[in-house]
Amino acid sequence: MKNLMRRCFVLGLFLISQHAFSVGGTSVGDIGEEIEMRFIESNGIRLRIAEMGEGPLVILVHGWPESWYSWRHQMPAIAEAGYRVVAPDMRGYGKSDKPRPVEDYDIRQVTADIAGIVDALGEESAILVGHDWGSIVTWNAMLLYPEKFTALVSMSVPYNGRAPISPVDAWRATFKDNFFYILYFQEWNMAEREFDADPRGILSRLYASPDTPREPPTITDPKRSAGGWIGRLGAPKELPPWLTQEDLDYYVSEFEEAGFRGGINYYRNFHRNWEITPELSGKQVKQPTVFIAGDKDVVIGGANTEQLSASMKPHVPDLRGVHLIPNTGHWVQQERPEETNKLILEFLESL
Numbered sequence: 001m002k003n004l005m006r007r008c009f010v011l012g013l014f015l016i017s018q019h020a021f022s023v024g025g026t027s028v029g030d031i032g033e034e035i036e037m038r039f040i041e042s043n044g045i046r047l048r049i050a051e052m053g054e055g056p057l058v059i060l061v062h063g064w065p066e067s068w069y070s071w072r073h074q075m076p077a078i079a080e081a082g083y084r085v086v087a088p089d090m091r092g093y094g095k096s097d098k099p100r101p102v103e104d105y106d107i108r109q110v111t112a113d114i115a116g117i118v119d120a121l122g123e124e125s126a127i128l129v130g131h132d133w134g135s136i137v138t139w140n141a142m143l144l145y146p147e148k149f150t151a152l153v154s155m156s157v158p159y160n161g162r163a164p165i166s167p168v169d170a171w172r173a174t175f176k177d178n179f180f181y182i183l184y185f186q187e188w189n190m191a192e193r194e195f196d197a198d199p200r201g202i203l204s205r206l207y208a209s210p211d212t213p214r215e216p217p218t219i220t221d222p223k224r225s226a227g228g229w230i231g232r233l234g235a236p237k238e239l240p241p242w243l244t245q246e247d248l249d250y251y252v253s254e255f256e257e258a259g260f261r262g263g264i265n266y267y268r269n270f271h272r273n274w275e276i277t278p279e280l281s282g283k284q285v286k287q288p289t290v291f292i293a294g295d296k297d298v299v300i301g302g303a304n305t306e307q308l309s310a311s312m313k314p315h316v317p318d319l320r321g322v323h324l325i326p327n328t329g330h331w332v333q334q335e336r337p338e339e340t341n342k343l344i345l346e347f348l349e350s351l
Contacts, residue, residue, distance in 0.1 A: 035075055039095075042116030043109065048095040049117070050087045053079025057123045058348070059114060060087040063132020063156070064263045065195075065203060067094045067254050069247075070131065073337035074344065081345050083127075088117060090134070092262015094254050105265040107273040111141040115148055124148075127351070129344065131155040131333060132299075133266050140277075142285045151351055152289045153344055155332055156299050158308055161315040162281045168271040179224045179232065185267040194228040195260040200252045202260075205233035207248065209240040210296040210329045242335045285316045290347045292340060294328030320347065 036051045050068040052075045060071040068087040078085040089096040091113055092105060099105070114137065118126045128149050130138030135157035142149050163170070171183055185191050195202045208214075214234030219227045239245065291308065293300050300308065305322045313319050323343050325336045333340045 040117065040120040042120050043112040045091055045097040045099065045113070047091065047097070047113065047117070048089045050075065051084070052076065052086075053082070053084050055082040055084050057118065057121065057126040058083045058085045059117055059126045059128055060085065061114060061128060061130040061134035061138050062087070062090060062093075063130075063134045064266065065206065065251075065255065065260065066132070066134075067251065069250055069254070070331075070334060071129075074129070074333055074341060077337075077341040077345065078348070081348065083348070084121075084123075086117060086121065088113075090137075090263075092258070092265060094258055098258065098262045100261075102265050102268045103272065105262070106269040106276060107137070107140050108144070108276060110137050110266070111144050114138070114141050115145045118148055125150050127151045127153075127348065129153040129155070132157060132330070133263075135159075139285060140273075140280075142287050142289075143280055143283055146287065149287065151287050151347075152285070153292065153347060154289060155292045155340075156294075156297055156330060158291060158293075158300065158312050159285060159315055160311050162277065162283070163274065166271045166274045168274075177224060178222045179226070179229075181229055182267055182270065184224065184229060185264050189261075191228065191264050192259060192261040194230060195255075198230060199255040199260070200248075201230050201235075202233075203251055203255065204236055204239075204248060205230065207240070207243055207251070207331065208236050208329075209242070209335065210327075212240050213237040240335070242331070242337075284314075286318060288318045288320055288347075288351060289316050290320050290343065291322045292332060292343055293324055294330060294332045294335065295324040295326050296328060297330045297332065299330060300324075320350065 034052070037048065038051065039046050039048050048068070050071070058078055060074060062068065062070045068089050071087040075085050075087060091110065092098045114128070118124070125148055128138040128141060128151070130152070132155070135154045138152055138154060139159045142152055168186065171180055175183060214236050217232050217234045219231035239248065291312065303311075305324055308322045309319065312322070325332060325339050328335050
């Protein structure tokens with residue numbers, strides 16, 4: 001059961017002590033600068049962005065279930081190094097628009113959103129940084145807009161090329177009647193109904209470190225018919241050291257307002273994304289790239305730096321490093337901000 005639960009998570013937070021959120025700006029610790037919160041039009045929708053600094057454009061792309069706030073530790077460091085850094089709420093999240101049709105969240109739409117940010121800000125190009133689903137989006141953005149995106153920092157989700165078969169078909173063949181969260185997300189209105197009813201319950205269970213002590217799960221039957229996801233994840237007995245109560249409260253408030261459907265719709269496009277991008281078969285990400293993850297992130301499945309490098313290099317010929325931060329889980333930029341920032345800034349300086 002333990003191994004199955006770990007598999008069910010595959011593919012699929014320097015702490016700031018004071019937070020002052022407003023439409024006009026966000027005070028960030030003792031940096032002495034402000035994060036400006038504003039709205040822009042991109043790809044036909046309205047996105048809320050957090051913005052800071054001046055210089056070459058760096059766009060930070062969050063994953064599920066996150067928000068611009070996932071980059072709160074990176075924005076001041078990157079801005080201070082001489083960059084214009086922008087972190088959007090991706091479509092479906094936070095204060096950004098939330099189209100209802102599932103196909104409005106396919107990979108062509110969400111990559112066009114990022115390309116549209118570059119245009120809306122009057123820039124010609126940008127460096128991308130992505131985590132979790134943000135990595136999936138940014139890998140594809142490098143392929144679909146090679147003239148617009150010049151370099152990539154990918155976190156948590158490596159790139160191994162376009163799969164020969166639909167990933168959803170592969171997961172269904174693997175898990176059959178057993179619970180797997182991505183297959184659960186394919187069921188219309190099931191996951192969002194569960195999470196919308198208890199946003200703190202799901203977020204507090206996901207925002208944890210590998211060694212966070214937990215209560216026993218209330219659902220131990222591996223079959224999907226036994227229930228949803230929250231009960232399969234033991235409730236944490238305490239917050240991890242990198243997440244304050246204020247941090248968790250902010251995330252919860254964002255999902256209480258936005259709901260979970262938008263973010264889940266990204267997962268509902270796994271099969272569609274595969275169908276609508278046949279031209280990406282065999283295509284390489286040729287821009288300079290670095291990969292960062294926690295060594296205990298379940299997404300990398302226990303792979304070491306050599307294995308990850310070997311699997312990615314054929315598809316990412318200018319892969320300039322694979323960095324696994326020790327004793328760190330999935331939320332790498334929040335769990336280990338100082339180490340993550342150092343790696344990002346070293347990469348940016350090398351370009």
